[in-house]
Amino acid sequence: MDQRSDRAAGALLGLAVGDALGAGYEFGSAPFRGEAEMIGGGLGGFEPGEWTDDTSMAVCIAEVTARGGVDLQAIAGRFLDWYASGPPDAGNLTRAVLGAATDAADVPMRAASRFETHPGSCAGNGALMRTAPVALAHLGDDQAIVEAAQAVSGLTHADPVSGEACALWCIAIDRAVREARLDGIHDGLALLPADRSAFWEARLIEAETSDPERFGSNAYVVSALQAAHAAIVSTPVPEGQPSRHLQDALHRVIGIGDDTDTTAAIAGQLLGARWGVSAIPDRWRHVLHGWPGLQADDLVDLALRTVGGASSVLRR
Template sequence: MNLNSAQNDRAAGVLVALAAGDALGAGYEFGAPLPDGAEVTMKGGGPFGFDPAEWTDDTSMAIPIAEALLDAGPTPAALDAVVRAWTAWAAEAKDVGSQTRNVIHAANQQPAAAGRSEVTAEDFAHAAQAFHERAGRSGGNGSLMRTAPLALAYLGRKPADLMTAAGELSALTHVEDDAREACGLWCVAIREAVLTGTLDIRTGLPLLPPDRAALWLERIETAERSRPRDFAKNGWVVEALQGAWSAIAATRAGSKGPGHLRAALEEAVRGGNDTDTVAAIAGSLLGAAYGFSAVPFEWRRNLHGWPGLRTRDLMTLGIELAGGNGRQIRQWPRTAHFDYNGWDRTDVLVRHPDDDGVWLGGVGSLERTAELGIDAVVSLCRLGTDDAPGITPENHAAFWLVDSASVESNAYAGYVLQEAAAAVERFRAEGKTVLLHCVRAESRTPTVAALYGARAAGVTPLEALERVRRVLPNAHPNSAFRQVLAAESDEITA
C-alpha cells in the first residue's frame, strides 16, 4: 500500500510506541497505583527482573506476528509460523502469562500424538478451546497486548476482514468473545489511526452484533469517565482495554501529539497492577495516531528486547508491514546503505562555533567518525543500517526530518528539532564527541545546531544561527525551520 509521509511515520510508530509503553511499565508491574505526577521511567526491574528499557512478553509476542505477516501475509502459513515462534520464545522467556503458557504447553503435546514434528496454529486453537472449556473462561489480556501488527497488515483491506482476523488471532490462545472482540476493536482503531491520524475506539463498533456493540459502548463510556487506577482487574481483557483507553481519554484535553503520547503512557503506568500490558496496549494506538516522531528519544534510545531487536528493527517491521510488499532488502529502512551519490557537497565538516566537541556535517562525514574520535551521532536524514560504522545503536540518535517548508512534510517539526538538540546535549553531558549531520548541512543541521548553540552559549536560537553561519556559510534553514527558531527566540526574550 502506498502511504504518504505522515502515514509512514504513523505506521512506524505502532510497534515502537507499543514497546515503549511495555518497557515503561515493566518496572512497575503488579504494583499499587502511583500518585498523580509521580515520575515514571524505564527503570527496569519489576517482579521478573527486566533490564532498563527492555520490553516484556507483550512486545515479544507481537514481533513473531509482525514477522510472519511480513513473510507470508495474512495466511494460515503465517499463523503456523507465529505459534512456532511463540513456542521457541516461551522456552526461555522471563515471563509468560499463565493462560498463554498453559496453551503453549498443551498445544505442543499434540504433534507427537498425531505423528507430526511441528506444532500448528490448529493445535493452538484446539488447546485454547480446551482451556476455555476446562476453566470456564479465557478472557485474559494476553491476546490484546500483542494484536497491533495485524492492523498494519490490513491497512489496504476492509475493516470487517480485520475484525474477523483479529478474532482468529486471539483465539490461538484466548477464545472468549470479550478477548476476540477487544482485539478486533483495537485493531480497527489502529488501522483508522494510521490512515487518518484520528483516535477513535468506536470505529469498529458497527462491525459487532448490536447487543455486543451496545455492551462495548457502555464499557468505553465507563472508561472515558474513569482513570486507569479505577480498573484494578486489568489482567482481564475488558479492564485492560478500559485502562488503556481511559489513559488516552484522561490526558487528551489540552495536549496532542508527543505531549499526549507521553502523558497517556505515564498515566497508564501510574494506574498500577498490569502496568506493562496496559501501557503497551495504549502505546500501540497512540503510536498509530501520532507516529514514530512523537516517541521521545530518551525512550527510543535504549529500547530493546527479545529476540535481540532494538527500536530501528521495530520501526522497520512497521513500515514494511504497512507497505504490504514484504521485506525490502534493497530499500530503506532495511538497506545497508542509503544512496546519496547523486548529491554534491555532502562531505562538509566543521566544528560547532560554541562547542568544539560537536561536529556539524553532511552525510559524507560519517566516513570520518573513527578518524576524529566521534562516538555519538545525531542523524537528521535517512541512513542505511551500516551507514554509521563504529557507532553503537544507543549512541546513534535518528530523527525524521524532511527539508521542506510544508506543514505536512514533518510531523511536529518543532518537537523533533528540539528533541534532536536535546540528544546532542545529552551525548555531550556524557562526555561524548558528537557528529550532527543531515545530507549537506544546509538546513536541518544548522537549525538543530542553532537550538543546541542557544543552550550552550546562553543566546537566542536566531543569534546562535548567525554564529553557525560563520562556519557553515551555505546554511539557510527553510522557512518552517526558521519559524521554529524565531518562536523559541521570542519565548526567550519575552
C-alpha cells in the first residue's frame, strides 16, 4: 500500500479505533488513567474492541461510497437497516429521526421536520462522527466535499451548523490524505459564507489557544469539533517517531471526558488520515470489530474502494 492509500484507509480505520477506544470511558463509565485501552463496556455494554454507533453509521455511508458517489437515499436506507438491528446505543436525535421514518425517502424529511419544531436540539455531534467516507469519496474536489458533507449530515442532523462542521472536518481529512498535513481545516473556512467563516474561525482559534479540558461538555457539534481539534493541535508530534502522535492525541481527547467515543472517533478520522493505517498499533487493530460483522481489514477495504471508485456525483 502506498503512503496516500495508507492515509486514506487510515481515515476510516482511525475513526473506528478512536470510537472503540473511547467507548469504555463514555460519560465516566470507567476511570481514565492517562492512556486508553479497548476495555469495552460503556453505555452499550460493548465487547473490548467493539465499535459503537459512530462507526456503524460510517460503515453505512462507506458501503454506499465504495460503489461510487454519494447516494443519499441508499445511505438513508442503510441507516434504517442498522437501526432495525437494535443497536445497543444510538444518539438521541438519530434515534428520534430514524425511529419515526417510514422508509429511506422519509429520513431527511423527518430530520427537517425535527429541526423546524426543535431547532435547538438538532446540532448534536452525531453527524460529525461519521464524515470520513464522504471526504474519501470526493478527494481533491472541495465543492463536492462541502455539498456532500452538508447533505449527508442533513439526513439526521438538519441544523446547518452541523453541516458546516462536517464540511470543515471533511476538508481537513482531504488535506491530511492528499497533502499529509493536519491544519487543513482552515482551508475550509473560505468555502463557507463570510459570516459563517468568521463564526468558525473564532471557534478554531478558541480551540487552538485553550486547554482541551475546556471542551469537557461536547455533545454539541461545535464543542465536539473543538475538543477533537484542541486535542490534536495541543499534542506534540514526537521527534523521531511522528506517527506516535495518533496514539498520544487519542489518549488526550479521551482524557477530556464526556462523550469520549464520539470525540475520539472525530479526532481519529483526521489522525488516521494524516498518519495512516501503519500508525495504528496491532493490539488495537486486531481486536477491532462491530456491526455488521466487520473487522479492521474490512474497513480498510471499504476506504480503498471508496477512493478507487471516487465520483463527484451526489444523488438525492
